[in-house]
Amino acid sequence: MTRAVVLLSGGLDSATTLAVARADGVEPYALSLRYGQRHALELRAAARVAATLGAAEHRVMDLDLRCIGGSALTADIAVPKGRDPAQIADGIPVTYVPARNTIFLSLALAWAETLGTGLIYVGVNALDYSGYPDCRPEFIAAFAAMANLATAAGVSGGQRVEICTPLIALSKAEIIRLGTRLGVDYGLTSSCYDPGPDDRPCGQCDSCLLRAKGFAEAGLADPLLARHGAAR
Numbered sequence: 682m683t684r685a686v687v688l689l690s691g692g693l694d695s696a697t698t699l700a701v702a703r704a705d706g707v708e709p710y711a712l713s714l715r716y717g718q719r720h721a722l723e724l725r726a727a728a729r730v731a732a733t734l735g736a737a738e739h740r741v742m743d744l745d746l747r748c749i750g751g752s753a754l755t756a757d758i759a760v761p762k763g764r765d766p767a768q769i770a771d772g773i774p775v776t777y778v779p780a781r782n783t784i785f786l787s788l789a790l791a792w793a794e795t796l797g798t799g800l801i802y803v804g805v806n807a808l809d810y811s812g813y814p815d816c817r818p819e820f821i822a823a824f825a826a827m828a829n830l831a832t833a834a835g836v837s838g839g840q841r842v843e844i845c846t847p848l849i850a851l852s853k854a855e856i857i858r859l860g861t862r863l864g865v866d867y868g869l870t871s872s873c874y875d876p877g878p879d880d881r882p883c884g885q886c887d888s889c890l891l892r893a894k895g896f897a898e899a900g901l902a903d904p905l906l907a908r909h910g911a912a913r
Contacts, residue, residue: 682708685800685845686793688785689713689739691726692872693892694804694848697860699734701847702802704863710796711736712789716781717747718754722880726871733869742788752778753874760875762885766894769887773812776874776887782815786824790842794832799842806848806856821846853895861901868904881909 687702689695689711702709713727724741731739750756753775761774782805789801805816814820825844834840848856860867872892873882882889882905896903 682706683800684708684710684737684793684796684798685802686789686796686798687711687736687802688789688804689727689731689736690804691723691728691730691870692804692888693853693860693867693870693895694806694856695727696730696734696865696867696870697856697863698802698804698847699730699736700860700863700865702845703734705845707800708737709735709802710792711739712785712792713739713741714785714788715741715743716755716778717745718778719760720754720871720874720876722873722876723871726869729869730865733866734864740792744784744788746778746781746784749779752776754778760883760886762875762883764887764890766890769890770812773814774887777813780815782813782820783824786828786844790828790832793842794834794840797840799832799834799840800845801842802845802847804848805846806851806853808850808852816849818846818849821849852898853891854898857895857899857901861899866904868908870905872905879909882906 685702685707687699687709711731747755753760821844828842829835872888874886874888875883
């Protein structure tokens with residue numbers, strides 16, 4: 682069976698991506714990063730998702746991006762709350778972590794090479810997203826081209842790198858419907874950028890609002906809200 686590294690944050694999109702990889706018939710190796718994010722709750726969610734969806738292995742790598750900062754997720758900067766869809770779609774938000782997907786894909790690439798595979802899955806999305814430049818198809822294509830020049834396997838011609846982005850052209854509602862068909866339990870996931878001390882999602886950050894919009898448009902209830910008792 683072909684192996685693949687799947688970047689797994691513990692959020693809705695990455696959980697769906699892991700389910701897609703499994704449905705594609707590959708053996709998924711899940712990689713999560715503890716990078717100093719304020720919403721480290723997502724790592725517990727990643728562990729639940731990896732176990733439930735049958736990852737062959739789940740590794741959590743430590744990488745402290747707080748020493749770089751520059752993001753509301755890694756520095757003492759307030760997470761935006763209560764923004765409307767137009768505001769969310771306007772420009773790059775302060776929750777963007779500088780070069781995060783470049784760094785994460787590089788680490789996934791290194792693990793993939795040691796696993797003897799060139800296959801990497803990542804749950805980036807270019808439709809219902811918060812303006813992150815490293816979620817665009819152009820970035821993914823450029824990274825794949827670079828990766829095939831940067832690895833021993835790529836240079837020798839023994840293993841081409843392929844970055845699979847099964848969600849990149851889907852709306853959040855389409856992602857939720859897809860994951861539901863594939864058996865994803867979204868009650869195990871975590872999307873909130875600024876969860877409360879009881880792990881309850883804030884309901885007002887961009888990620889929470891996009892998640893709520895997706896479930897509403899999919900015509901489904903968010904099981905995470907039921908898990909926490911009620912919507913905020």
